[in-house]
Amino acid sequence: MAIDLEKMREKYNKLKGGGSGGDNDLFWKPQEGTQMIRIVTPQNGDPFRDLYFHYGLGEGSRSSALCPKRNYNEKCPVCEFANGLWEDGDTESQNMAKDYFAKMRVFAPVLVRGEEDKGIRLWGFSKTAYENLLNIVLDPEYGDITDTEAGTDLRIDYGKKSGQAFPTTDIRPARKATPLMDSEEETMKLLEAMPNFEDAFERKSVDEVKTLLEQALGSDATAETGSKETTHYGKTATKPADSKVSDIDDAFNELLA
Secondary structure, three states: OOOOOOHHHHHHHHOOOOOOOOOHHHHHHOEEEEEEEOOOOOOOOOOOOEEEEEEEEEHHHHHEEOOOHOOOOOOHHHHHHHHHOOOOOOOHHHHHHHHHOOEEEEEEEEEEOOOOOHEEEEEEOOOOHHHHHHHHOOOOOOOOOOOOOOOOOOOEEEEOOOOOOOOOEEEEEEOOOEOOOHHHHHHHHHHHOOOHHHHHHOOOOOHHHHHHHHHHHOOOOOOOOHHHOOOOOHOOOOOHHHHHHHHHHHHHHHHOO
16 A cells, blocks of 8 residues: 555644644744734634643653643643642742643734735734733724724734843734725635634643653653652652753743744
8 A cells, every 4th residue: 555645744744833733834923023914803702812731741841732621621630740749848849840830822813914825824922912912902992903894903013122032022003994805705715714723732632641741750650640649750750951841931932922
């Protein structure tokens, strides 16, 4: 039987997408300078999606996973482990726990002006940018900025300022309202192809998340994660190098605006 090249491409794209299983074609990151975008609202009426991720997992502590507890109200081995460390009370355990606590990232579907041919993509941004966006959304002067007929584009000024470790994002609404696309037909076609948040990130099972945690800790313990008997994860196993955990989070910070 000949090799299925389509399946091989899927595997390759998944590998290149990183630990969270994201498809890079689905995501947009602002470039240095100024860009105009339009936030688009999905059918549920909420354009913002906050997700919680655990970092520093897997072989070499360079993988990540959606938190089963914070995202899906399921048991989370990483949360239990981190909480157990925190309850130990000593500084070393609590510092290690911080590396494993779930971190929130916010995403919204956007159309980038000048790149309409690429369709709607997902923009990941920081809590500060999120607060700025909500202030604009809730400002009665602008109404519904995502309205397809008379919404408001947003000007994104992105880049590092003097003395900053990471780029920042300044967000300003455009002066005039504009339609999302030139015609209703184009708008409908665009909305029908809007990416689904549920498809953008790989949801790992509880057992898969536990395996990633054990790989990161280099432990073959079989007791239930997070119990007092297993706090030795953080005591006897080699803690992932701080630089590795930091690198993962820093890389995500670079992705976020």
